[in-house]
Structure formats: structure tokens, C-alpha cells
Amino acid sequence: MVADTNIVNGMIVTSKSKFEGDIVINNGKIVSVGTDISLPESQRTINASGKIVMPGIVDPHVHIDEQPESRAGTYHAETRAAALGGVTTFIDFAFQGGNRAMSDPDAGLVDGIQNKIDNETNAYVDYSLHGVLHREEPETCEEIPLAIDKGVTSFKMFLSNYQIGVSNGFILLALKRLAEEDAVALLHAEDPSICDSLTEELKRQGKSEPEDYPDSRPPLTEAAAVDDILRMVRETGVKYYGVHTTCREAAEVINKYQQDISHVRAETCTHYTAADRSLHETMSNLPKIAPPLRSEDDVEAMFEHLEKGTLSVVSTDHSVYHKEYKEVENWWDSPFGANSIQTSLPVFHEEAVQKRDYSYSFLVDVMCTTPANTFGMPNKGTLDPGTDADIVIFDANQSYTIDATENESNSEYSIYDGRTVRGAVEKTFLRGNLVADKGDIVIDNPPGRFIDRNLPSWTQ
Numbered sequence: 001m002v003a004d005t006n007i008v009n010g011m012i013v014t015s016k017s018k019f020e021g022d023i024v025i026n027n028g029k030i031v032s033v034g035t036d037i038s039l040p041e042s043q044r045t046i047n048a049s050g051k052i053v054m055p056g057i058v059d060p061h062v063h064i065d066e067q068p069e070s071r072a073g074t075y076h077a078e079t080r081a082a083a084l085g086g087v088t089t090f091i092d093f094a095f096q097g098g099n100r101a102m103s104d105p106d107a108g109l110v111d112g113i114q115n116k117i118d119n120e121t122n123a124y125v126d127y128s129l130h131g132v133l134h135r136e137e138p139e140t141c142e143e144i145p146l147a148i149d150k151g152v153t154s155f156k157m158f159l160s161n162y163q164i165g166v167s168n169g170f171i172l173l174a175l176k177r178l179a180e181e182d183a184v185a186l187l188h189a190e191d192p193s194i195c196d197s198l199t200e201e202l203k204r205q206g207k208s209e210p211e212d213y214p215d216s217r218p219p220l221t222e223a224a225a226v227d228d229i230l231r232m233v234r235e236t237g238v239k240y241y242g243v244h245t246t247c248r249e250a251a252e253v254i255n256k257y258q259q260d261i262s263h264v265r266a267e268t269c270t271h272y273t274a275a276d277r278s279l280h281e282t283m284s285n286l287p288k289i290a291p292p293l294r295s296e297d298d299v300e301a302m303f304e305h306l307e308k309g310t311l312s313v314v315s316t317d318h319s320v321y322h323k324e325y326k327e328v329e330n331w332w333d334s335p336f337g338a339n340s341i342q343t344s345l346p347v348f349h350e351e352a353v354q355k356r357d358y359s360y361s362f363l364v365d366v367m368c369t370t371p372a373n374t375f376g377m378p379n380k381g382t383l384d385p386g387t388d389a390d391i392v393i394f395d396a397n398q399s400y401t402i403d404a405t406e407n408e409s410n411s412e413y414s415i416y417d418g419r420t421v422r423g424a425v426e427k428t429f430l431r432g433n434l435v436a437d438k439g440d441i442v443i444d445n446p447p448g449r450f451i452d453r454n455l456p457s458w459t460q
């Protein structure tokens with residue numbers, strides 16, 4: 001056999017091991033991996049000596065919304081940013097009615113899913129979808145099995161004061177149905193009425209500086225909402241995945257329920273491990289996200305709970321906005337969200353491996369393997385023979401300074417702008433295709449595909 005690619009002499013990292021060795025790729029799959037394996041002839045040989053060779057990042061929390069106008073992400077731009085950041089698979093969101101603007105009352109969740117599947121031709125990396133359940137009507141639950149047939153096996157609801165927020169009553173009914181279907185429930189957890197009253201109070205007090213924003217959604221709002229939801233999760237038996245955990249108080253609530261029930265998992269996001277609320281002093285509203293950036297102690301709590309397993313995934317919550325919408329006078333007029341898909345791996349590597357001495361296997365576990373397992377993608381997040389050759393070559397010896405002008409995303413800013421990190425993505429392969437090389441996209445036709453997911457088993 002003549003293989004497509006041999007990657008040789010790299011420091012190979014999986015969630016369980018780290019060793020110097022080689023990987024053989026053919027027809028988009030990993031054929032073999034190991035130390036002293038017999039290498040076939042190959043069309044291309046890449047010497048990865050001195051570099052980390054790891055699975056591509058699986059980012060289960062990404063927003064690429066076309067609506068409303070301020071949300072600027074397109075599949076073309078954001079999937080290119082993903083490839084440059086070593087992200088080979090992400091999970092975006094599909095909305096009832098076609099898109100987040102809910103413009104078509106006659107359209108349902110399956111239309112929203114199809115709307116996103118149609119972006120496949122513009123995708124430079126693979127992607128899947130979570131369904132969002134935001135219409136509080138009985139018909140919503142009837143859409144769940146239809147979505148599962150389309151390969152969408154996880155469903156998000158927002159316990160939040162957003163336009164798409166839903167009530168605890170609706171959440172309970174939906175969780176029951178999701179449990180019957182064996183699907184995964186994702187919840188945004190911030191108590192809506194507390195967020196509303198604190199926001200109004202800050203407005204009355206004229207506290208309009210960006211530094212004041214986190215006080216409108218303190219840890220209490222998150223911990224209280226997580227507790228409400230987890231009571232319903234325990235009652236219904238549904239598989240629960242808590243999105244964007246930010247603080248010690250909420251992580252402790254999750255940990256408490258995990259003592260009794262095994263179907264509770266949760267993530268944090270890169271920014272909650274890499275920045276605290278003081279970032280607003282220098283970056284104004286750009287880091288305005290929800291839940292907000294927290295204290296230095298909460299940053300350390302994210303690492304403590306990742307280590308304990310309370311939190312098992314690090315995602316980005318990549319959200320795309322033009323700078324003009326973020327840079328407004330009062331924080332309450334600025335939208336929530338920040339882009340980071342291009343920088344998440346180097347930033348988390350700097351915070352976890354370089355600064356805090358966590359292992360590379362820990363990084364691969366929380367950024368690749370566990371997100372893939374959690375969401376039913378057995379071909380992703382691993383270097384096992386027979387799986388997709390989604391591989392990142394990462395140069396931990398190369399320092400670079402993050403520069404927002406190099407953003408491939410449609411967002412023109414980065415909350416990490418000016419930050420120097422030790423480690424850079426050198427090459428990104430998607431199913432054996434070299435997509436990104438040394439900061440450039442090097443493939444002409446977008447090779448990404450929509451990934452039809454299985455209902456995940458959470459036994460591992």
C-alpha cells in the first residue's frame with residue numbers, strides 16, 4: 001500500500017498516553033499509530049519532530065448565526081478560523097423557525113436544522129448541531145424525534161432573560177420528553193428574574209461602566225438556576241450537559257448532584273479559565289459575555305473542578321459580533337458574546353499546560369475526547385486506528401502574540417489581543433486533508449461535512 005500521509009517522529013498525545021511515534025493516514029482515516037510501527041510508503045511525509053501531534057479539537061459550543069444583523073458569523077469565515085485554531089469539529093445551534101431571529105412562524109426545528117446543514121458547502125471543518133427549544137408550546141416537544149432522525153441528538157434550552165429564554169415549567173416538560181428519547185439536554189443557566197432586577201437596579205444607579213456589567217449577573221444567578229434545573233434533571237433522569245459553567249458556586253452545585261446521579265456533565269469555556277472580570281478595565285465591552293467573567297478565585301475553581309471531573313469539557317462559546325455593536329456607551333446596549341475559536345487551543349494550552357503544569361493528555365481529554373464521547377461522535381477526538389484523521393500538529397516551542405488583525409473570523413477583535421502565548425497551531429488536518437498550515441488556509445474547496453450524530457451512551 002502507498003499511504004496518503006505519514007506523520008513521523010512527533011510527540012503523540014491522546015487522552016490516555018503521550019509517546020514519540022508515527023501516524024499513518026490513508027483515505028481520510030488513521031491507519032496506524034505507535035512507536036516503531038512499520039511505515040508504508042506514502043505520498044507525503046511530515047516530520048513532526050519536536051512537535052505535539054494530537055486529535056483535532058472538538059468544540060461543542062459554537063454560535064454561527066446569521067441573524068440578527070449584529071451577529072456576523074458566516075460558515076466560510078468561522079470554519080476557516082476554526083481550522084486555523086486546530087478545531088476540526090464543532091457543534092453549532094439550530095433554531096425553531098429557520099434561524100435565531102425566528103422570522104418564520106410556519107417553520108420548525110427541522111427547517112432550522114436544514115438551514116444549517118445547507119452551509120456544508122462553505123465549511124472548512126466538520127460540524128454538527130444542537131437543536132434549540134425556544135417556543136413554549138406543546139408542538140415543540142413533537143419536533144424532538146424528528147430532529148434526532150436528522151442526526152441532532154442534543155437540545156438546548158435557555159433559562160435566561162434572553163428573547164429565546166423559556167420558563168422552568170416548559171423546561172420540566174421538555175426534559176421529560178428528552179429523557180424518553182434518550183437525548184441530551186443542554187441548559188443555559190442564569191435565573192432570569194434576578195438578572196432583570198439587578199440590571200434595572202444598576203441602570204437606576206447609573207452604573208453604566210463596562211466594569212459594572214458582571215454585577216448584573218453575579219454567581220448567585222447561575223448557581224440558583226443550576227440548582228433549579230438539576231432538581232428537574234434528577235426527577236426526570238435525563239442526560240444533562242451544563243453549558244458555560246463560570247464560577248465556584250455553580251460548580252459546587254453541580255458537584256453535589258453528581259454525588260447521587262451519574263447523568264450530569266458540564267463544561268466551562270476557555271475565557272473562564274483565562275480571564276477575570278478585570279479585563280473590562282482594558283477592553284471595555286468587548287469581553288461582555290453571559291454569564292460574565294468572574295473573579296480570580298473563580299478562574300482557579302474552573303481548574304479545580306476540571307481536575308475533579310465536575311467539569312469535563314472546555315468549549316469556546318464562540319459568538320461573532322462586529323466591533324461597532326460591542327463598542328457602545330452603556331454596557332446594557334452591548335450584545336453578549338466573544339469570538340475565540342481561532343485562539344482557544346493556544347490560550348488554554350498556555351493557562352493549563354504552560355502555567356499550571358497540567359498534562360497534554362488532560363488538555364486532549366477536555367478539548368477533544370470527552371466532548372466527542374459526550375455528544376456521540378465516535379470518529380472524533382481520538383487517534384485510534386479506523387477513526388477520522390483529524391489531527392493537529394502543535395508547536396509548543398513557538399511563542400506568539402495574539403493579534404486581532406489576524407482574525408479569520410468576521411469579528412474584528414479578540415479579547416486576547418496582545419497576549420503572548422507559548423505554543424501555536426502549525427498544521428490542521430481534517431479527514432486527512434491538510435486544511436491549515438502555519439497560519440494559512442491551504443485548501444481550495446471547503447472539505448467540511450455535517451456530522452450526523454448518534455444518541456450518545458454515557459457509560460464511559
Ligand SMILES: [Zn+2]
Pocket residue numbers: 061063317
Ligand atoms: Zn453559547
